[in-house]
Amino acid sequence: MVHARGAGAYGEFVAAADFTDVTKAKFLSQAGKKTPLFVRFSTVVHPSGSPETYRDPRGFATKFYTEEGNYDLVGNNLPVFFIRDAIKFPDMVHAFKMSPVTNDVSDPNRVFDFFSNLPESTHMLTWLFSDYGIPASYREMDGNGVHAFKWVNEKGEVTYVKYNWSTKQGERNLTQEEADEIQSKKIEHATLDLYNAIQDGNYPQWDLYVQMLKKEDFDHLDFNPLDPTKIWPEAIAKPVLVGTMTLNKNADNYFQEVEQSAFSPGTLVSGIEPSEDKLLQGRLFSYFDTQRHRIGGNFQQLPINAPKVQTTTYNQDGAMSIRKQTGDVNYQPSTNKPEVVDNAKFKYSTSAFKDVKAVQAKISKPNDFAQAGDLYRSFSQKDKDNLIKNLSGALMGVKNPVIVAKMISHFYQADREYGMRLAKELNLSREDLEKLL
Numbered sequence: 068m069v070h071a072r073g074a075g076a077y078g079e080f081v082a083a084a085d086f087t088d089v090t091k092a093k094f095l096s097q098a099g100k101k102t103p104l105f106v107r108f109s110t111v112v113h114p115s116g117s118p119e120t121y122r123d124p125r126g127f128a129t130k131f132y133t134e135e136g137n138y139d140l141v142g143n144n145l146p147v148f149f150i151r152d153a154i155k156f157p158d159m160v161h162a163f164k165m166s167p168v169t170n171d172v173s174d175p176n177r178v179f180d181f182f183s184n185l186p187e188s189t190h191m192l193t194w195l196f197s198d199y200g201i202p203a204s205y206r207e208m209d210g211n212g213v214h215a216f217k218w219v220n221e222k223g224e225v226t227y228v229k230y231n232w233s234t235k236q237g238e239r240n241l242t243q244e245e246a247d248e249i250q251s252k253k254i255e256h257a258t259l260d261l262y263n264a265i266q267d268g269n270y271p272q273w274d275l276y277v278q279m280l281k282k283e284d285f286d287h288l289d290f291n292p293l294d295p296t297k298i299w300p301e302a303i304a305k306p307v308l309v310g311t312m313t314l315n316k317n318a319d320n321y322f323q324e325v326e327q328s329a330f331s332p333g334t335l336v337s338g339i340e341p342s343e344d345k346l347l348q349g350r351l352f353s354y355f356d357t358q359r360h361r362i363g364g365n366f367q368q369l370p371i372n373a374p375k376v377q378t379t380t381y382n383q384d385g386a387m388s389i390r391k392q393t394g395d396v397n398y399q400p401s402t403n404k405p406e407v408v409d410n411a412k413f414k415y416s417t418s419a420f421k422d423v424k425a426v427q428a429k430i431s432k433p434n435d436f437a438q439a440g441d442l443y444r445s446f447s448q449k450d451k452d453n454l455i456k457n458l459s460g461a462l463m464g465v466k467n468p469v470i471v472a473k474m475i476s477h478f479y480q481a482d483r484e485y486g487m488r489l490a491k492e493l494n495l496s497r498e499d500l501e502k503l504l
């Protein structure tokens with residue numbers, strides 16, 4: 068079970084402008100339009116009841132209860148991801164989670180054994196082992212959609228977007244020492260920080276931005292913009308303010324609302340579609356399967372997950388079915404009930420790329436290291452020093468020197484100084500590394 072430990076709250080989203088020129092999603096059709104929502108923040112790897120001070124990406128999942136049904140934006144605090152091939156996700160989770168032998172979690176021997184074979188993880192690992200890997204609280208972190216999504220307007224025109232939630236509380240992270248200090252006293256500091264702020268009327272807010280690209284822009288870039296291991300630098304796509312979210316109500320019952328909430332990148336409204344990103348395509352299937360296992364067959368009928376508007380569905384039966392089901396016709400199309408028709412408005416846009424084949428192969432322009440190097444060089448001296456300390460500290464726990472050498476070679480290819488500093492901390496000379504690789 069991933070994202071087992073979480074905290075949640077209700078709130079409201081207010082659109083900043085009319086976006087009908089780029090998306091037909093109704094909740095974005097007018098400046099000032101309000102949409103109720105529920106957010107669940109989470110840690111990823113460690114089990115329920117684990118400390119919230121661990122180095123780990125944080126989940127940032129938002130359920131918009133729109134007038135057209137629910138839209139889930141299921142993102143993370145960090146802007147990129149470790150892998151780009153969905154089939155590797157279960158392996159990645161296994162590598163991070165408990166050893167089947169020792170039951171030790173996040174054992175660097177297993178984590179780096181996996182990543183030493185996946186150079187595309189270099190960018191995300193650089194984020195994770197910097198102080199961004201331990202946000203000070205949920206209120207003080209940003210959120211990111213990570214993937215490219217498609218916004219589609221009434222004319223069927225597609226604009227690719229990437230989402231960013233920018234915290235109005237200011238972004239703040241913890242050093243490893245600060246996290247250790249908090250952890251020695253409190254393991255649920257982030258959950259309580261969020262709960263208490265809302266109880267005190269100190270409502271946290273985030274601005275939602277999107278960056279937009281057209282398919283025609285893709286060819287000019289030296290990376291694939293549908294690759295979730297990449298950001299879109301602001302120089303190629305300026306962030307546009309979409310609206311502001313305010314969290315203003317705590318859950319009354321933690322289990323019923325925060326634990327039983329279920330988000331999925333497959334929960335979409337007309338006008339917002341998944342892009343062709345292969346990791347995202349895999350996510351579309353995975354969440355509902357997990358939720359049927361984790362919560363039960365009719366989890367979408369629970370009040371926290373059900374849309375606030377009347378929906379028409381012929382899904383039926385299963386344990387704890389509570390949705391009102393009437394009538395003999397529970398199929399479509401029907402001659403007896405012809406009024407329920409396919410609505411062309413809800414058809415997905417067509418992907419139109421030149422010479423595209425669906426293949427099990429690496430994407431074009433993988434460019435595994437450049438953005439990791441850019442990120443390293445963008446850090447202040449203090450951030451660089453902390454990254455080297457955190458990362459070399461973790462690599463020191465790896466017993467197989469070949470794995471250490473492979474990891475250093477990835478960081479070296481991102482930035483020469485980055486790799487050399489790690490090698491120095493780990494007492495490995497150039498000759499040692501060459502012998503090992």
Ligand code: HEM
Nearest residue numbers: 070107109126127128142143148153156212213349353357
């Ligand atoms: C192929 C890649 C991925 C797969 C197969 C996958 C699968 C899953 C599954 C099965 C869950 C548990 C759902 C539940 O129990 O309700 C989950 C939770 C979650 N995932 Fe992913 N995931 C992937 C990548 C990502 C990425 C790239 C992000 C961020 C953009 C992300 C963000 C989240 C969040 C925020 C949650 C927790 C939602 C909550 O609080 O309930 N995942 N993921």
